[in-house]
Amino acid sequence: MKKLADFLYAIMAGAFIAMGGVVFLSLDNKIVGAFMFSLGLFAVCTLKYNLFTGKVGYLFCNDVKTYLPWCLMVWVGNLVGSIIVAELVRLTRVAPGIIEKSTKLVQVKADDTLISLFVLGIFCNIMVVHAVDQYLNNPHEIGKYLGIVMSIMVFILCGFEHCIADMFYIQMARMWNSQTIIALIVITLGNVLGGILIPTMRKINTKLKSE
Helix, strand or coil: CHHHHHHHHHHHHHHHHHHHHHHHHHCCCHHHHHHHHHHHHHHHHHHCCCCHHHHHHHHHHCCHHHHHHHHHHHHHHHHHHHHHHHHHHCCCCCHHHHHHHHHHHHHHHHHCCHHHHHHHHHHHHHHHHHHHHHHHHCCCHHHHHHHHHHHHHHHHHHCCCCHHHHHHHHHHHCCCCHHHHHHHHHHHHHHHHHHHHHHHHHHHHHHHHHC
């Protein structure tokens, strides 16, 4: 039952990131849109939902053999959540504008090089895990939430690639094909590498200091 509960929380995380994508695409002002997008991660952190990009950062702080399959399950749950939100949005009057912007976004990703997507994925999840890490470890209440908002705004405004948000955009545009699937996999791998950086470096630093 725990696996089912974890999967349901992964669906909810994907749904909230997708809703962050909805508000981002609904606003013409990118700065305001980036600020509002951070609501997605704020909800994930405060409600303790399972977001792949946040959880995968702690891969080497856990038993990899059991934690990696769990992270993959979370990835699938996030995909389900993002698809559900996208399909529900498509039933509403706001759909045309969101679909148009999603299509343009996805086309940019499809036309990009794999190395570019990979690097942008790395940068993105450095920011996401920094946000999660600040929420978990910052001793100041304001710092916890500023860490989330500022980190997410940076990755949005810089155009970094977040695999879960991209799931929503692809589904919203209904542009699933070999090109976008490969792009999503490459972005996911970049997110993994970027995500493990901060927790792993902290672990190494602690070990070196103790020797």
